[in-house]
Amino acid sequence: MNCQQFIERLHEFATIHALKLYRLQLDAPPRVPTLPCLDHEALLHEGIAPHLAAYVEDSSGSLHEVVFIPDEGKIYLDVVSTMGECTDDGRDRTLAELKARFPGYTVRVVGPSWLRGDRRVAKACRAQVTLREVLTGEHLDRTKIAIDRLQTISTLMEKESRVASWGARTVMTPVLAVGGFLTYQTVGRFIPQIGENGVTILRYTIVGVLGGFFLYYGLKAVHLTEMANRVWKRSAEYGLILSERRRLTGKP
Numbered sequence: 001m002n003c004q005q006f007i008e009r010l011h012e013f014a015t016i017h018a019l020k021l022y023r024l025q026l027d028a029p030p031r032v033p034t035l036p037c038l039d040h041e042a043l044l045h046e047g048i049a050p051h052l053a054a055y056v057e058d059s060s061g062s063l064h065e066v067v068f069i070p071d072e073g074k075i076y077l078d079v080v081s082t083m084g085e086c087t088d089d090g091r092d093r094t095l096a097e098l099k100a101r102f103p104g105y106t107v108r109v110v111g112p113s114w115l116r117g118d119r120r121v122a123k124a125c126r127a128q129v130t131l132r133e134v135l136t137g138e139h140l141d142r143t144k145i146a147i148d149r150l151q152t153i154s155t156l157m158e159k160e161s162r163v164a165s166w167g168a169r170t171v172m173t174p175v176l177a178v179g180g181f182l183t184y185q186t187v188g189r190f191i192p193q194i195g196e197n198g199v200t201i202l203r204y205t206i207v208g209v210l211g212g213f214f215l216y217y218g219l220k221a222v223h224l225t226e227m228a229n230r231v232w233k234r235s236a237e238y239g240l241i242l243s244e245r246r247r248l249t250g251k252p
Contacts, residue, residue: 020038023050124154147239
């Protein structure tokens with residue numbers, strides 16, 4: 001099955017509001033906003049299979065993101081980008097429809113990741129603008145202002161995360177060096193009480209705790225930067241969708 005056939009079957013039970021393409025081209029794309037898949041285009045490597053993602057609305061009004069990977073025979077129902085826009089019943093019905101209409105494909109739900117901070121990203125985005133406003137809202141100017149506000153906030157998030165990253169890079173090495181030196185000098189005084197082996201273990205433990213703390217601090221800074229970048233990409237995606245909606249409707 002090619003992407004065109006997939007879209008036609010998808011349209012039989014859901015309304016398609018927007019398409020995202022990664023290394024694919026459509027011969028006859030529907031008159032909906034079509035944009036590149038920013039999440040994967042930004043990775044700059046070839047390890048991801050070409051795919052199509054569609055924002056769709058079912059008969060109950062729930063929004064879903066359906067991802068079609070033709071070369072691997074897989075269909076994903078990605079719930080991360082549609083958090084707060086669909087009910088559990090709507091998700092279950094759409095999943096059942098996908099399994100029934102595409103029996104030869106592996107169909108599964110892709111849920112939010114705690115490690116990647118998906119829920120925090122979704123909350124940050126929804127605090128400014130919802131996906132439903134971007135896809136179906138009638139007040140395009142008001143939505144554009146909200147998207148611009150989200151992009152500004154995402155830029156500030158990224159700058160704040162850089163401060164934490166800079167702190168980890170500049171502070172970690174001298175603090176560990178000083179901590180190791182002081183530990184060596186101070187703990188050595190307890191050799192008569194706990195013995196040389198005990199002092200060695202205590203030294204390694206203290207230095208290990210210090211190193212573990214700064215490793216956590218550095219990873220946390222990287223994590224914050226990743227989440228800030230994802231909020232920015234979401235705002236850029238929303239902006240592209242809104243621009244495409246204006247072009248298709250002829251609105252200035």
